[in-house]
Amino acid sequence: MANRIYVSMQEEVPEPEWFDNVEPFVSEVLKAVNYDGEEISILFCNDSYMQELNKNYRNIDSTTDVLSFENDEEYEDEEGKWYCAGDIVISIDTLPVNAEYFNQARDEELKRLLIHGLLHLNGLDHGEEHIEDGVEPVCEMLKLQENTLKSFSNYHIIQEK
Secondary structure, three states: OOOEEEEEEOOOOOOOOOHHHHHHHHHHHHHHOOOOOEEEEEEEEOHHHHHHHHHHHHOOOOOOOEEEEEEEEEEEEOOEEEEEEEEEEEEOOHHHHHHHHOOOOHHHHHHHHHHHHHHHHOOOOOOOOOOEOOEOOOOHHHHHHHHHHHHOOOOOOOOOO
8 A cells, every 4th residue: 555645835835846856755755664554744834834833732932844743543445544644844944944054955954854754753752852963863763764864865855956
């Protein structure tokens, strides 16, 4: 069975040129980490919308790069049984800021955020640990994230100019 991946943009935010490349990448990542029969939605938004979500759901009155909202429901249709993993929200404004901060290409950072969100939707957590430049992660989620990211080093969502 495959996975269902829905990618959308916040209404006020213009669709970037790489938008259509997100779903195929996420599909390949889901296969690589052996997630099957999942339904996932991904929303790209601006910082003000992300700040609103972060304030409402985490009581943090600032923007962030990625939020994951687990669903954990299942349903069945004519194609089979589906696991509604949940929603990933990524700030399109914070993406280039993170890329610069981590001295990474925007493509690399986008892939990291997508993988990070997918792992959260599947019950993994990193506690207080975060990725730091030059520091190997200790927790299992971040190790899996970075290993998965490395395995997709030749895959490009954003064609850097």
